[in-house]
Amino acid sequence: ASLDLPAQALESASHKADLLLTQTRNLSSRARGYNQRVISESDALAEEVVGVSRALKRDLQAARVALQSDDRWEEVVNQLERAQGVLHGNGPAGDLRRYAKTRQPYVLSLLLGPSSNVVALRKDQSQQMKVDYHRFRNRSAYTMFAFAAVLQWGLRRTQALSESRDGVSMAPVLLVGVQLFVCWMLFYYVASALRESVLKLNGSHIRPWWIHHHYWAAGTSCLLLSLPVDSPTFRKAINGFLWWPMLQSVVILTQNRYQRRRMYTRIALGKNSTMDVVAGDGVGAHGQLVFLYPLLFLLQGLQVYLGGVMIKHSYWAMLRTEGYLNLENRDDDLWGNRGFFLAGCLMIFMAW
Amino acid sequence: ASLDLPAQALESASHKADLLLTQTRNLSSRARGYNQRVISESDALAEEVVGVSRALKRDLQAARVALQSDDRWEEVVNQLERAQGVLHGNGPAGDLRRYAKTRQPYVLSLLLGPSSNVVALRKDQSQQMKVDYHRFRNRSAYTMFAFAAVLQWGLRRTQALSESRDGVSMAPVLLVGVQLFVCWMLFYYVASALRESVLKLNGSHIRPWWIHHHYWAAGTSCLLLSLPVDSPTFRKAINGFLWWPMLQSVVILTQNRYQRRRMYTRIALGKNSTMDVVAGDGVGAHGQLVFLYPLLFLLQGLQVYLGGVMIKHSYWAMLRTEGYLNLENRDDDLWGNRGFFLAGCLMIFMAW
Ligand SMILES: CC(C)(COP(=O)(O)OP(=O)(O)OC[C@H]1O[C@@H](n2cnc3c(N)ncnc32)[C@H](O)[C@@H]1OP(=O)(O)O)[C@@H](O)C(=O)NCCC(=O)NCCS
Ligand SMILES: CC(C)(COP(=O)(O)OP(=O)(O)OC[C@H]1O[C@@H](n2cnc3c(N)ncnc32)[C@H](O)[C@@H]1OP(=O)(O)O)[C@@H](O)C(=O)NCCC(=O)NCCS
Numbered sequence: 001a002s003l004d005l006p007a008q009a010l011e012s013a014s015h016k017a018d019l020l021l022t023q024t025r026n027l028s029s030r031a032r033g034y035n036q037r038v039i040s041e042s043d044a045l046a047e048e049v050v051g052v053s054r055a056l057k058r059d060l061q062a063a064r065v066a067l068q069s070d071d072r073w074e075e076v077v078n079q080l081e082r083a084q085g086v087l088h089g090n091g092p093a094g095d096l097r098r099y100a101k102t103r104q105p106y107v108l109s110l111l112l113g114p115s116s117n118v119v120a121l122r123k124d125q126s127q128q129m130k131v132d133y134h135r136f137r138n139r140s141a142y143t144m145f146a147f148a149a150v151l152q153w154g155l156r157r158t159q160a161l162s163e164s165r166d167g168v169s170m171a172p173v174l175l176v177g178v179q180l181f182v183c184w185m186l187f188y189y190v191a192s193a194l195r196e197s198v199l200k201l202n203g204s205h206i207r208p209w210w211i212h213h214h215y216w217a218a219g220t221s222c223l224l225l226s227l228p229v230d231s232p233t234f235r236k237a238i239n240g241f242l243w244w245p246m247l248q249s250v251v252i253l254t255q256n257r258y259q260r261r262r263m264y265t266r267i268a269l270g271k272n273s274t275m276d277v278v279a280g281d282g283v284g285a286h287g288q289l290v291f292l293y294p295l296l297f298l299l300q301g302l303q304v305y306l307g308g309v310m311i312k313h314s315y316w317a318m319l320r321t322e323g324y325l326n327l328e329n330r331d332d333d334l335w336g337n338r339g340f341f342l343a344g345c346l347m348i349f350m351a352w
Numbered sequence: 353a354s355l356d357l358p359a360q361a362l363e364s365a366s367h368k369a370d371l372l373l374t375q376t377r378n379l380s381s382r383a384r385g386y387n388q389r390v391i392s393e394s395d396a397l398a399e400e401v402v403g404v405s406r407a408l409k410r411d412l413q414a415a416r417v418a419l420q421s422d423d424r425w426e427e428v429v430n431q432l433e434r435a436q437g438v439l440h441g442n443g444p445a446g447d448l449r450r451y452a453k454t455r456q457p458y459v460l461s462l463l464l465g466p467s468s469n470v471v472a473l474r475k476d477q478s479q480q481m482k483v484d485y486h487r488f489r490n491r492s493a494y495t496m497f498a499f500a501a502v503l504q505w506g507l508r509r510t511q512a513l514s515e516s517r518d519g520v521s522m523a524p525v526l527l528v529g530v531q532l533f534v535c536w537m538l539f540y541y542v543a544s545a546l547r548e549s550v551l552k553l554n555g556s557h558i559r560p561w562w563i564h565h566h567y568w569a570a571g572t573s574c575l576l577l578s579l580p581v582d583s584p585t586f587r588k589a590i591n592g593f594l595w596w597p598m599l600q601s602v603v604i605l606t607q608n609r610y611q612r613r614r615m616y617t618r619i620a621l622g623k624n625s626t627m628d629v630v631a632g633d634g635v636g637a638h639g640q641l642v643f644l645y646p647l648l649f650l651l652q653g654l655q656v657y658l659g660g661v662m663i664k665h666s667y668w669a670m671l672r673t674e675g676y677l678n679l680e681n682r683d684d685d686l687w688g689n690r691g692f693f694l695a696g697c698l699m700i701f702m703a704w
Contacts (some may be wrong), residue, residue, distance in 0.1 A: 006422065017415070017428045020435045021434055023435075024404055024443070024448075027448060028439075028448060045379070048379055049379065052372065076362070080369045082373055083369070086376045086380050091384075096379060110543065115480040115481050116470055116481060118469065122387065125467055129467050129468060133465060136465065169677065172675060172677065179578045183578075195465050198464055222535050222577070225574070226531045226535075226581065229580065230679065325520045326521050327521065335524075
């Protein structure tokens with residue numbers, strides 16, 4: 001009997017192993033079938049979406065032209081517009097254009113590769129992405145404010161100390177802090193551009209200029225990181241510059257409150273909400289816009305002002321002929337001044 | 353009759369508009385059904401894959417323990433290993449673990465958001481990603497070599513000129529070029545880490561240390577970008593540093609040739625190839641490895657050597673007590689030297 005027990009265990013284990021092998025093989029066949037169905041169905045859907053959207057565009061254009069000379073076309077235009085509404089998201093499946101293979105935003109094909117696919121077919125997933133995006137912006141805004149405020153305070157303290165010429169100024173530590181902050185900003189802008197591109201592919205109506213704005217901001221961060229941090233110009237100019245991320249974080253927080261409220265209203269109204277309801281809910285959140293718009297103008301004003309100050313203090317370095325083709329005496333700090341001249345131009349350009 | 357024609361056109365357009373509206377509505381319903389089926393099927397697949405893979409792991413462990421005291425368990429272990437082979441890619445659907453929700457690599461959830469989804473269900477798509485990845489590395493290697501070689505040559509010319517003190521040295525232009533090159537390297541390493549993470553999620557057996565390596569390289573690029581480019585140390589040290597990307601690009605090209613050949617062999621063998629065939633084909637490409645390994649050792653050796661040179665020339669700056677808490681005279685160039693000390697440490701660390 002003591003020999004029987006292991007034999008029994010072996011037999012049952014062998015039986016179980018056979019079963020597991022069969023189960024895994026079946027699973028693989030099922031997965032393959034699933035894959036093939038997904039491929040053929042999504043290809044068919046994509047094709048039909050492209051066909052319908054082309055036909056709609058053409059017919060709608062023609063009908064609108066006809067309407068100008070003949071009122072009876074109004075019903076046709078209405079009907080076609082209703083169809084377009086369904087295509088753009090009023091139907092049960094939401095925005096159908098996601099099924100058509102859209103061109104990948106440049107930043108995604110650059111960083112993730114041209115055949116990467118970030119379109120989520122599941123509505124819950126794509127909605128979660130938007131929630132994540134708002135959370136990311138919220139968290140980042142707090143980080144941005146705290147980081148910039150501490151540096152601002154520290155650098156002011158350093159200046160006061162260096163005027164009275166005593167005490168430990170901590171200037172090198174603060175300047176390294178500034179560079180870490182600039183690295184963080186670079187990360188923030190690149191991540192924003194990437195996440196927004198993903199949202200766009202998933203049907204968000206995010207504006208292209210907003211994504212482009214983040215490319216420019218990332219470029220400006222690279223420029224700031226490349227400047228000689230120990231140069232006198234850098235130390236003078238960075239103090240003013242730090243006001244900008246501080247105000248920007250306040251704007252992001254306010255804007256986020258508005259966008260989030262709007263999003264939750266729309267989610268609550270269900271994805272079958274017509275475009276009219278969307279327009280209506282925008283009016284409902286009007287109270288928030290009253291805060292948002294002046295803040296946005298203030299931010300742009302500050303940006304132009306800071307850019308102007310940078311240019312005013314440093315344009316002389318651009319006019320000098322030395323230092324372009326041969327290296328100059330470092331004491332003139334032509335390098336730092338020219339860097340901030342460029343940064344000032346970029347600031348003003350981005351405010352446009 | 354001249355009144356009939358427009359009326360007829362109107363009627364046919366109206367009819368067509370109705371048809372289009374119906375078609376779009378049907379399309380939306382179909383898309384919704386498709387979505388729901390994809391969700392429920394992929395959820396079911398994921399659940400079953402997780403269950404099977406847990407059961408296999410547990411049973412295999414137990415069977416291996418039993419095998420140590422009883423030879424008759426060999427057949428059971430074999431059977432279970434066959435099942436695991438199917439799970440890991442020998443079945444018709446390829447690697448089944450892709451269907452289980454895996455944890456997102458950190459860099460992806462940081463830059464794309466935690467709910468972004470880059471897993472391609474289509475085998476052709478994921479294979480295309482790998483082809484794209486190799487193409488990206490190939491293109492980048494040429495860029496890296498050309499960029500670094502031009503800068504290397506230019507900087508050497510500048511040095512020769514500055515010794516003889518005449519002519520236009522172009523040093524500032526070249527130094528800006530170096531910074532652009534460092535920006536490009538930052539992009540290259542971040543893009544590599546992102547693309548490799550995407551490949552990993554799609555079932556590639558890419559090693560985690562390889563991805564981590566690219567994080568560190570990106571960090572080193574940030575450090576180099578942050579150093580004062582107009583400092584004498586920078587100008588001296590950058591010349592040596594540029595040998596590293598030049599050799600690296602040669603290694604990348606050689607490695608790519610090997611990996612590509614291996615990949616095409618495996619694609620040609622079909623996805624049903626067993627693991628044995630894979631091991632066999634590795635032996636087939638042995639000829640290439642003979643070139644690759646010495647090159648890799650050479651690269652690591654160069655990296656350690658360059659790091660050592662950086663450290664040797666700059667460690668004195670770390671020992672000085674000034675400049676840590678208060679800013680120092682710029683002429684000592686403590687900042688630049690300390691930066692290159694850190695860069696040297698990172699170079700040696702990355703060669704490990
Ligand atoms: C991301 C953002 C741009 C969304 O923009 P938006 O135009 O408000 O987008 P909407 O909320 O109107 O969404 C439009 C549609 O896309 C859908 N959508 C939005 N995000 C989606 C996603 N990730 N996946 C799938 N669908 C999504 C919405 O559900 C809606 O579809 P519906 O018509 O089926 O309901 C916005 O939330 C945001 O934060 N923007 C920051 C930038 C900005 O606004 N800058 C301006 C001032 S500086
Ligand atoms: C990307 C890379 C790591 C692939 O690594 P690998 O271990 O050779 O991967 P394999 O080619 O063995 O692929 C293993 C499996 O993953 C699959 N796979 C690979 N890439 C895939 C993808 N993008 N999508 C789906 N499956 C993929 C393969 O088809 C194979 O599956 P199979 O068993 O069903 O055939 C390699 O091509 C590469 O270039 N690496 C660069 C880094 C490096 O090698 N560094 C070391 C020295 S410095």
